[in-house]
Amino acid sequence: MSINWTGVFPAVTTKFTANDELDFNAFNINLEAQLEAGVDGIILCGSLGEASVLTDDEKFELLSHTLKEVNGRVPVLLNIGESTTKKAVAAAVKAKALGADGLMLLPPLRYYSDVEETLAFFAAVAESTDLPIMIYNNPVDYKIEVTLEMFDYLSKYNNIQAVKESTRDVSNVTRMINRFGDRFKIFTGVDPIAMECLVMGADGWVAGLVDAFPKETVAIFRLVKQNRIAEALTIYRWFLPVLELDIKPKLVQYIKLAEVATGIGTEAVRAPRLAIHGEERERVMKILNDALASRPILPEGSWGI
Numbered sequence: 460m461s462i463n464w465t466g467v468f469p470a471v472t473t474k475f476t477a478n479d480e481l482d483f484n485a486f487n488i489n490l491e492a493q494l495e496a497g498v499d500g501i502i503l504c505g506s507l508g509e510a511s512v513l514t515d516d517e518k519f520e521l522l523s524h525t526l527k528e529v530n531g532r533v534p535v536l537l538n539i540g541e542s543t544t545k546k547a548v549a550a551a552v553k554a555k556a557l558g559a560d561g562l563m564l565l566p567p568l569r570y571y572s573d574v575e576e577t578l579a580f581f582a583a584v585a586e587s588t589d590l591p592i593m594i595y596n597n598p599v600d601y602k603i604e605v606t607l608e609m610f611d612y613l614s615k616y617n618n619i620q621a622v623k624e625s626t627r628d629v630s631n632v633t634r635m636i637n638r639f640g641d642r643f644k645i646f647t648g649v650d651p652i653a654m655e656c657l658v659m660g661a662d663g664w665v666a667g668l669v670d671a672f673p674k675e676t677v678a679i680f681r682l683v684k685q686n687r688i689a690e691a692l693t694i695y696r697w698f699l700p701v702l703e704l705d706i707k708p709k710l711v712q713y714i715k716l717a718e719v720a721t722g723i724g725t726e727a728v729r730a731p732r733l734a735i736h737g738e739e740r741e742r743v744m745k746i747l748n749d750a751l752a753s754r755p756i757l758p759e760g761s762w763g764i
Contacts, residue, residue, distance in 0.1 A: 462534045462561050462591045464621045464644030465662045466499025467680050469669045470507045470538075472715055473521065475727040481517055483524055485725045489670065490525065492723040494532055496673030497681075497763045499663070501525060502563055505538040506600070507667055507711055512729040519553060526558050534560035536593065542569045544580050548587040561591040563623060563665075566603040577603055578612050585616040592618050593665075597625035597648065607638050614642055623648040623665045624656065632659040650705035654695045657683045667705040670724065671717035672698070675754075678761035687758075694755050701750045704743065709735060713743050720747045 471493065474485035493501065503525055504510040504518050513521075522537050529535055537554045539562055541547040551562060564584055566577050585592060594613065598604035604626065605613075613619045624631055625648035635645055646663040647656035653664050657680060669676035675694055682691035704713040711728060712735050718724020726734055735743065 462500070462536075462620070464591075464593075464646070466664075467497075467669060467673075467677050468500035468502050468536070468646065468663060468665050469493050469498055469673070469676075470502045470505040470665055470667055472670050472711065472718065472724065473504070473508045473513065473729075474725055475729055477727065479727075479729060481521060482725065482727070486521075486524075487528060489718060489723045490528055493669065493673045494529070495764070496669075497677045498533060498669065498673060500534045500536060500560075501529060502536045502538055502665060505540075505563065505595075507670070507714060508538065509711060509729055509732070510538060510540050512732075515550075518550075519557060522554060522559055523557050536561040536563050538563040538565070538595070539584065540565040540568055542567060544583050547580065547584050551584050551588045551590065555588050555590050559590060561593065562588070563593045563595055565595045565597075566601060566605070568601070571602050574606075574609060577605070578609060581613060581619070582616065585613075585619050589618055591620050592616075593621040593623055593646065594619060595623045595625065595648070597623070599625065599627055607634060610635070610639065610643060614639065620644060621646060621662075624661065625649050627652065629655045629659060632656050632661050636660050650702035651699060653702070654679060654683060654691060658688070667710065667714055668698070668702050668717060670714050671721045672701070673723075674757060674762040677763075678757045681761050682758065690758055690761075694757070697750065697753060697755050700746050704746065709739075716740070716743055717747055720744070720751060 474482035476482045537559045539550045596605040621644040623646050644662040646665045647653045647661045648665045679691050
């Protein structure tokens with residue numbers, strides 16, 4: 460199996476009904492907006508997808524539904540974020556059986572594994588499947604860094620092919636390229652430094668605010684890769700106050716509110732998360748309304764299938 464590791468891969472949100480059940484109708488509206496904009500992959504059940512509050516059955520139901528809806532137009536990846544190696548391996552096996560195109564893989568959750576333990580965890584999942592794997596490297600939020608030396612070890616697994624680079628150190632893109640060439644495809648995973656990482660050679664963007672602004676996100680990526688930096692920068696400067704919502708503790712609530720503001724999502728979150736209100740809501744809405752009031756006209760051909 461193979462994935463063309465380039466482009467914009469939205470980490471999509473999970474939609475819920477008023478009765479706290481999966482809302483596939485709302486999910487489909489957003490999914491089709493992503494595909495219309497020209498995204499290159501879909502990632503399910505990540506941090507933005509509220510994976511920590513989904514049951515296993517819900518995750519696999521969402522995967523099956525998405526595969527049917529996407530119908531081969533782009534790869535569909537399931538994020539695996541588990542506390543035990545046994546559950547992570549089981550999720551990889553089940554994802555393959557259901558038809559997933561690939562996996563995004565977090566280090567163990569709830570336990571800060573050391574280097575040996577982290578590598579053993581990744582190796583066990585890689586050995587359990589032939590699905591292509593993207594390693595999620597986010598030491599800021601998950602407290603475990605996948606270092607260059609660890610990627611040296613992981614390079615022997617042919618199906619570990621990409622990294623979601625979320626160290627928040629733009630220079631790490633260059634370090635990875637200097638060390639490994641194109642052995643690992645690099646996806647920037649932090650919205651407010653995404654353009655910087657793309658300019659430095661990142662192959663793709665695992666994006667968050669794309670959930671509300673898919674065309675603008677795709678346009679920035681394509682313009683950078685066409686070396687139309689000035690055009691990309693105009694959009695990026697407009698977008699940055701919104702993109703910074705991606706690095707806040709309540710990024711799920713903020714991005715879902717952004718989806719409502721652009722008409723392609725709902726605000727419902729699953730407890731213990733609660734919808735934002737009062738001054739906090741007013742502050743986020745001002746950022747969104749200011750952006751919508753000055754939404755740029757995108758260059759022709761910079762987005763779309």
